[in-house]
Amino acid sequence: MTMADTIQVLLVEAGPEDTCLAQALLEETVSPRFQTTHVKTLDNAYRLVSESHFDVALIALDLEGENTMESVARIHTIRPNTAVIFLAASDDPQLALQAIECGAQDTLSRVRMDRPLLLQTVCQAVERQCRAQELRNDFGREHDDGQLLRSVFDSLPMYSAVLDENGTVLTQNAAWRDFDVVGFLFGPAVCEGRNYLEYCERAPQSVREIAVGALEVVIHQAAEFEYKYSQQAGEETKWFVVSFHAFEVGGKRRILVTHEDITEREHSEEELRNARVAALESSRMKSEFLASMSHEIRTPMNAVMGMTELILDTKLSPEQREYLNIINASSDSLLSLLNDILDFSKIEARKLELESIPFSLSNIIGDTVKTLQHRACQKGINLLYEVPEDIPDVLKGDPSRLRQVLINLMSNSIKFTDDGTVMVRIEMESQTDDAVTLHFSVVDDGIGIKPDKQRVIFESFTQAESSTTRTYGGTGLGLAISAQLVDLMQGKIWVESEEGQGSAFHFTGVFEKGPATNPRSSLASAHELRGLQVLIVDDSESARRTLVESFNDTGVEPVAVSNSIEAVAALHASVADGRPYTIAMVDIQMPDTDGFDLAKKIRADPVIGQTRIVLITAAGQRGDAARSRKLGIEGYLIKPVEPRDLLEAIRVVMALPEDAENRPLVTRHFLKERRRQLNILLAEDDDANRRLAIHLLQKRGHSVTAVKNGEEAVDTLSNGGFDLVLMDLEMPEMDGFEATAAIREREAAGADHVPIIALTAHSMKGDRERCLAAGMDDYLSKPIKAADLFQKIERLMLS
Numbered sequence: 015m016t017m018a019d020t021i022q023v024l025l026v027e028a029g030p031e032d033t034c035l036a037q038a039l040l041e042e043t044v045s046p047r048f049q050t051t052h053v054k055t056l057d058n059a060y061r062l063v064s065e066s067h068f069d070v071a072l073i074a075l076d077l078e079g080e081n082t083m084e085s086v087a088r089i090h091t092i093r094p095n096t097a098v099i100f101l102a103a104s105d106d107p108q109l110a111l112q113a114i115e116c117g118a119q120d121t122l123s124r125v126r127m128d129r130p131l132l133l134q135t136v137c138q139a140v141e142r143q144c145r146a147q148e149l150r151n152d153f154g155r156e157h158d159d160g161q162l163l164r165s166v167f168d169s170l171p172m173y174s175a176v177l178d179e180n181g182t183v184l185t186q187n188a189a190w191r192d193f194d195v196v197g198f199l200f201g202p203a204v205c206e207g208r209n210y211l212e213y214c215e216r217a218p219q220s221v222r223e224i225a226v227g228a229l230e231v232v233i234h235q236a237a238e239f240e241y242k243y244s245q246q247a248g249e250e251t252k253w254f255v256v257s258f259h260a261f262e263v264g265g266k267r268r269i270l271v272t273h274e275d276i277t278e279r280e281h282s283e284e285e286l287r288n289a290r291v292a293a294l295e296s297s298r299m300k301s302e303f304l305a306s307m308s309h310e311i312r313t314p315m316n317a318v319m320g321m322t323e324l325i326l327d328t329k330l331s332p333e334q335r336e337y338l339n340i341i342n343a344s345s346d347s348l349l350s351l352l353n354d355i356l357d358f359s360k361i362e363a364r365k366l367e368l369e370s371i372p373f374s375l376s377n378i379i380g381d382t383v384k385t386l387q388h389r390a391c392q393k394g395i396n397l398l399y400e401v402p403e404d405i406p407d408v409l410k411g412d413p414s415r416l417r418q419v420l421i422n423l424m425s426n427s428i429k430f431t432d433d434g435t436v437m438v439r440i441e442m443e444s445q446t447d448d449a450v451t452l453h454f455s456v457v458d459d460g461i462g463i464k465p466d467k468q469r470v471i472f473e474s475f476t477q478a479e480s481s482t483t484r485t486y487g488g489t490g491l492g493l494a495i496s497a498q499l500v501d502l503m504q505g506k507i508w509v510e511s512e513e514g515q516g517s518a519f520h521f522t523g524v525f526e527k528g529p530a531t532n533p534r535s536s537l538a539s540a541h542e543l544r545g546l547q548v549l550i551v552d553d554s555e556s557a558r559r560t561l562v563e564s565f566n567d568t569g570v571e572p573v574a575v576s577n578s579i580e581a582v583a584a585l586h587a588s589v590a591d592g593r594p595y596t597i598a599m600v601d602i603q604m605p606d607t608d609g610f611d612l613a614k615k616i617r618a619d620p621v622i623g624q625t626r627i628v629l630i631t632a633a634g635q636r637g638d639a640a641r642s643r644k645l646g647i648e649g650y651l652i653k654p655v656e657p658r659d660l661l662e663a664i665r666v667v668m669a670l671p672e673d674a675e676n677r678p679l680v681t682r683h684f685l686k687e688r689r690r691q692l693n694i695l696l697a698e699d700d701d702a703n704r705r706l707a708i709h710l711l712q713k714r715g716h717s718v719t720a721v722k723n724g725e726e727a728v729d730t731l732s733n734g735g736f737d738l739v740l741m742d743l744e745m746p747e748m749d750g751f752e753a754t755a756a757i758r759e760r761e762a763a764g765a766d767h768v769p770i771i772a773l774t775a776h777s778m779k780g781d782r783e784r785c786l787a788a789g790m791d792d793y794l795s796k797p798i799k800a801a802d803l804f805q806k807i808e809r810l811m812l813s
Contacts, residue, residue: 146207434459
């Protein structure tokens with residue numbers, strides 16, 4: 015449909031001067047021609063519109079006694095194709111916006127109205143109205159049953175409109191007429207023929223930007239797009255989802271846009287979120303209760319187990335040793351049961367998470383077998399294991415949880431096997447550049463499991479037979495917990511068994527490949543700690559006594575206090591006496607102030623803030639490690655702590671670098687993982703110094719390969735397998751600087767980085783900086799002292 019050669023204009027204007035001006039401006043125009051009909055009231059205008067066709071109605075906004083704004087809807091009801099333009103006394107943007115919201119095509123100010131502006135405004139309004147009618151006609155022709163489609167479209171509960179490929183509104187449904195949301199530009203009666211983006215013009219900027227982008231994407235690319243926005247309607251916030259769906263009709267692209275009111279859904283989701291918060295709070299309170307109970311149970315257990323171990327190390331009669339071994343075994347069983355119940359509660363609350371730290375697979379398997387060896391020997395069972403050489407030893411994962419699964423399965427096999435062998439096997443199932451999937455199996459010669467029971471044994475509190483608990487003991491939690499842990503390891507667990515022929519429990523797990531080096535050294539001898547001042551803070555008298563007695567014959571000088579007030583006072587007194595405590599070992603769960611709060615006080619006190627802190631707890635909680643690192647705490651150990659672990663933890667804490675951001679948290683697993691011997695390459699041309707270094711290193715359990723110059727060092731290192739290089743600086747053939755440069759150049763081409771410690775008889779200012787600039791990691795001046803050497807090695811391996 016195109017604009018006619020002669021445009022019929024209805025002029026509704028009361029003032030004679032204004033009427034003459036408008037008529038003169040229009041009727042003097044040659045092309046297009048305008049034929050003007052003038053009336054002074056809206057009632058006459060309505061009568062004429064109902065009798066004759068008019069392309070445009072020019073209506074004065076200041077008609078006396080008339081509600082001019084309402085005229086648009088009434089005129090469009092009578093004659094939908096008539097465009098309406100309001101004539102205003104002056105420029106008033108707010109009034110113009112209100113007029114457009116009522117359905118007018120435009121508003122003109124009489125003050126600045128001239129022929130070009132009037133012609134442009136009238137022609138554009140007529141063209142837009144013609145285009146809207148054309149689009150409506152096209153929309154009707156595109157469907158065989160327009161009436162049915164219209165009925166279906168109007169029945170949609172969402173506020174819906176159909177757009178053409180340019181975003182112009184073709185039509186909208188009946189629901190759109192009720193779409194009265196504050197902030198939008200115009201209503202349903204004047205949507206047709208306008209671009210949808212005009213509709214969003216008064217929406218918030220963020221919503222407007224999304225609408226522009228969404229329409230652009232659907233017009234040119236995607237088949238659909240959806241976004242959510244909110245609008246304030248009085249005191250209520252209303253939520254809507256806007257959806258754009260593109261479709262083809264008669265070769266033309268059309269877009270269905272819907273605004274769905276989801277306010278009730280948002281309220282329901284808010285209620286669900288609030289319910290979830292309440293559930294999480296309930297779960298948190300449950301966890302706190304379990305942690306408190308764990309502490310209360312573990313504290314006396316720690317004393318029982320610790321004192322039992324101390325007594326077992328003394329001279330005893332066979333009868334006494336038997337009784338104490340029974341106490342020790344019962345304590346282990348009770349502790350195992352407590353751990354199972356706590357783990358099960360964490361699994362139920364979905365709060366059980368895995369760590370990701372480096373560990374030695376062979377160490378984990380070996381330690382686990384050692385733990386259960388005594389129990390197997392008591393039943394005459396051979397406990398064996400195999401770790402193939404093609405499996406990488408250093409992995410990243412949660413060694414504690416892996417060990418827990420292995421112990422559960424191995425303990426289960428030992429329990430149900432009276433004679434024969436329990437074998438642990440590991441196979442490589444698959445691997446990538448960064449990770450491996452390992453297949454573990456625990457095979458026994460035990461009583462076996464009936465086929466119908468094999469599926470249920472991994473359920474909580476379930477065993478194969480009701481008589482099993484009476485005969486063999488147990489809660490039925492071990493396998494259920496193992497199944498959950500394996501699931502967290504991204505693996506699966508299953509059993510193959512034949513009644514009377516034994517069982518094979520299998521599980522898989524995914525682990526990251528660890529670093530090529532594993533920075534660990536052997537346990538230091540106790541005499542290196544002689545004279546060390548250690549403060550013990552624990553509210554339990556038996557726990558304090560156990561810790562104090564753990565330092566017997568070590569040279570360490572422990573002092574024990576029972577609360578945080580005494581601890582702070584003791585730390586200040588030691589500084590005043592000139593013998594400050596180097597380390598404070600603090601129990602986490604104390605009634606007056608917990609260990610974390612005490613650590614925070616110590617760190618905030620400039621007099622005692624440098625004291626190194628090791629936290630000891632009867633029950634580790636999720637997040638403790640992260641909280642410890644944040645507070646700058648050096649160590650975190652779980653009760654009961656073996657004396658050997660205690661001494662090594664202190665020694666490692668003493669060797670940690672001063673920079674808190676670059677040092678690890680010393681834990682039980684950290685200590686275990688650093689005990690493997692290092693393979694060290696020593697480059698030293700002096701025979702006496704070479705023999706001294708070899709003796710010191712081998713005495714600590716390290717493996718040493720010695721060469722006499724830098725050239726030999728570079729060649730030997732190319733064979734791989736070394737954890738550390740001790741490099742003398744002054745050597746024939748190739749000195750230490752040249753050798754280091756060659757090694758670093760090879761590493762830049764892709765070889766693994768190997769730490770290098772410089773050894774030199776010079777100790778001039780700037781030597782250390784020169785070594786570091788040459789690519790070495792640290793510097794040690796001769797004569798070499800054992801304590802300095804091992805401190806350098808440990809700090810470098812820990813960093």
